[in-house]
Amino acid sequence: MIRDLLLPDMLIEGVQMASVLLLAPLLTGLVRKVKARLQRRQGPPLMQPYRDLRRLLGKEVVLADNASWLFRVAPYMIFAVTWVAASLIPTFATGLLFSWSGDLIAITALLGSARFMQALAGMDIGTSFGGIGSSREVMIASLAEPAMLMIVLTVALVAGSTQLSTIAVFLASPEAGLRVSLALALIAFIIVALAENARIPVDNPATHLELTMVHEAMVLEYSGRHLAMIDLASFLKLLLYISLIGCLFFPFGIAQTGSGLQHHLVALALWLVKLTIGGVFLGVFEMSIAKMRVFRVPNFLGAAFMLGLLGVLLLFVSQGM
């Protein structure tokens, strides 16, 4: 199981963990910039999320009187869990040092853990907005998570594995071909990713109207370094999902175990290109669609669930699709 702890492997894992963390705010900055430009605004500079984080980290925390220890621990847990999940994804190289410690199902469940903590933290102060946020979040999650697992099943049945590295290698090979069920899974995945990252049309990351907020309502009571950790976690989550799309559905040029440094650098550059494309697409998509009413969201996510199930069904009955 364990390869020799080779230096290159350690290096790749380290680069991966550092790069996801460092690039995540930039990606969010890019999406914001794209949206601003489409609205004919100048928009904040690309680096603004970093500045926000630095400012938040330097500020003191204002904590509600009746906040419990859970409220204070949650931001670090949410961040750590999301980071661990992100570092398990082969963004540019497969066969990461610890990628075998969790497969795609585990990554989904890890994000579920983060959300569990977040929803609890939203309930901790005992305000009505926190309750709204948590309640809606779990409603959205209760449909998004099964949809995600259906997608995982589809991909796992195609590749014969739930291990991300194996899946990426298989799907990058010509054997995989074009498959109906994978196309269905991709559409379902995009819907799930929009919901999980609290993007339009499910939630609006930039809203200031409390009654429409989901994610923002949950974190309403957070301030200072706690808010910084939660923001960073949500930046990371966006990066994680876009990288997952890249890894599962467009795994071209991903560096495989044992390939040389040059190949790794090319793969890294390709990953950056994929992220950029993903970010631009997301910005354009968000600008071209309106936010849904909350009770329209279940249908939207239900559609993703159905598509995932359809993909699985097609695979179960026919090997050709």
Add this chain to the structure above:
Amino acid sequence: MHGISFDIAHMLAGFLVLLSFLMLYQVRLLPLLHVLAAHAFVLALSVAWQAYIQHAPHLYITAAIALVFKAIIVPVALRRMVFRMGIHREIETVVSIGLTMLAGMALVALSLEVMLPLTAKAEPVVREDIALALSVVLIGLLMMVTRRNAVSQVVGFMSLENGINLAATGAQGMPLVVEISVAFSVLIAFIVIGIFLFRIRERFDTVDIGVLDEFRGGQR
């Protein structure tokens, strides 16, 4: 016939099923018409692709018919009708989107389960295309059953017909005459339905067919 051409044929058929689901999902009339246009467009692509891989030039004509009539003329006409009747902003109350889609899933499972063992001897691309085509047909029927608005029923009918076309082109050796006659019969059906729609609306001031039932109940 394997590899990439096989995959693309599947992909297009799968995309048709997907668009059928999108129709079930869509409750507003105008977007529904857009989906119908897209449905016919994908059908045309699919037929053209079959023509290419089967080396059957007459299928190109079918594809052209699908493109011109179903993807352009019918949706545009329906759209104008909807505008003239002033129901373009209407949102239809359907049974429940989730339930309908679940029923749609069950229909897909059913058609796969029925078709794949039956056509076990046929070529893989044909049998799976036929199974998917049957699901398109069944979903079209489901749509006609669950919708109350006559326009959406027409849309359901058109998508059903698209499914039949898909099945027909998948099975090699379907004569052109049949295709053309099918296309024209659909066109005539469409015109008849269109005229009926206007008549219904003139009479009852709505195209909600639930009202028609009430009317019949009142007569008895």
Add this chain to the structure above:
Amino acid sequence: MIEAAAYCVAALLALAALGVGVARYGPGRSTIYAASALVCVALMWIGIASLGADAARMKLPLGLPWIGVNFRLDALAAAFLALVGLGGASASVYAIGYGRHESEPGRVVPFVPAFLAGMTLVVLADDAFAFLFAWELMSLSSWALVMAHHREEGNAHAAYVYLIMAVFSGLTLLLAFGLLAGPQGSSPGGFTFAAFRASPLPPATVAIVFVLAMIGTGSKAGLVPLHVWLPLAHPAAPSHVSALMSGVMTKVAIYGFIRIVFDLLGTPSWWSAVVVLVVGGVTSVMGVLYALMEHDLKRLLAYHTVENIGIIFIGLGLAMAFWANGLAAGAALALTAALFHVFNHSVFKSLLFFGSGAVLTATGERDMEHLGGLIHRMPKTAFAFLVGCVAISALPPLNGFVSEWLTFQAIVLHPDLPQWGLKVAIPADGALLALSAALAAACFVKAFGVSFLGRPRTTQAAQAREVDAFSLASMFTLAAICLLAGVLPGAVIDALAPVTQALVGAHMPTQMDRAWLSIVPIAEARSSYDGLLIFFFIAVSAWATALAVHRFASHRLRRGPAWDCGFPDPSPATQYTAGSFAQPIRRVFGTVVFGSRETVTMPPPGDTAPARIEKHIHDPAWETFYAPVAAAVGGTADWMNVLQFLTIRRYLAFVFVALIMLLLVLALWQ
């Protein structure tokens, strides 16, 4: 070993008898509970020690003379014996503290050891009579415990429903064993399990026995639609008994299912797998939806048991599907997943019931709408309860995730089972499993968030006190087991290997000798999971981040009133309640599943009448399944009522006609 187990049972029965005398005295109660805890630890140890050993038999010259009472301790029995021991030990330790607040100890103390003895005997039994006797002992002693507080509203009704269901389940099992014995049942030893195994049955009989076993054990375990007694009876009993009923007794019912279907009936047919899969999938989703609609903490937990039973049955159904098609490795994986979930659920459900019992002790409330803010008053209970919540929501790195992960691996394993029914049922079950896992997380955010977080909604909640050390020790032990089984799942999987080997003839690859203690169900390239490493990573990165932020950025902190968008309201009534928390999910699923309706009465402006919102929820199981049965029973009873008012001559005529009919049947038979 088996002798030791028998002595343990005898000791438990003796404790039950002793309990009748000493229940009135506080120290006496504590002694009884402490002694039963020791006996249960011994049982657990016996179970673990004989997991890998050969099956041991024992015959006692009791009961019916030509059969005796047969015991057998094989791998399956050993695994469940360990489970009963663990659950019994933790419940007994908990009861030492919890039992102090018992208002009617005389109705509780004697029956707890008897209940434990009954469950142990079910697991050990090796003939139909012993099994049924033990089954009824288990049912009746637990019924007595449900009746303990019979003066409280609803408890008598709960006990009545429970008794009917228990009798029903006993009856179906009786019929199942009768069919299993077949014609040679009258011969000596015809009712031992060994004889059942030795004599193959015709397929039609197998089918009937399967259905009867499914109904008989399923009604005890809580399969939908036979689950209705569970949310009534489990909350009615004292909390340590609720934990035993939910955490252990339902598992003993599953033991009964595995024993009959996997062991006695032999290789199943594929359609029976479809039945189990469908019932399991429906049970899991229905159970969690019921739980989400609930605001009574203990009823919520009881409904959650229904969900988990569904998940276990999904695993069992998968195992049957693979086994029916000769795929032993897949069957072993799915069966291991199911047994692992049996273990997990037993641990965290006991933990959660203990937690709800602690809340009940501290506040006198089970209704979540009257709780809130308990994390400040009862931090230790809150922490243990939180661990249980995370575990039951199938979130890594705790144990609930591992067993559901294994179930998913089994689903992914073989898309090319030949039967069409399975091809459709398995992916659909995967969807239902995923849905129930996600809904479970929502449900426990609600359970923990409304009861323990936020602000106290009543003075009882505001003045709650942390519970005693025994209760806490029991809860923390179980929480530690949740964590351990989550980070070292390989140990549990390896321990279950002899069980699957004995039942389906294969076991999962040995896990504990893998590097880094990761688990690999089939092959490394397919899937692997390492709870230890994930736990370690999360802990280290959270700790390091917190340290770095505090060291290099800022560690200042100021307390102030809550922000709440500038409109903080001092009244705790403005918080989200359990009902409002579940409202979105009720709207999404409730209208379809429960026919739920909401009516809002909003007085016009100027009117000072309160606005009202009313919600109506119907339980489909009661309406579609039980109401017709009850109506039919009532109708038949009315019809039979005539028979009560006949003349003596007519009664004699009835007896005479019955005798003649019997003789006729006998004549025709020959």
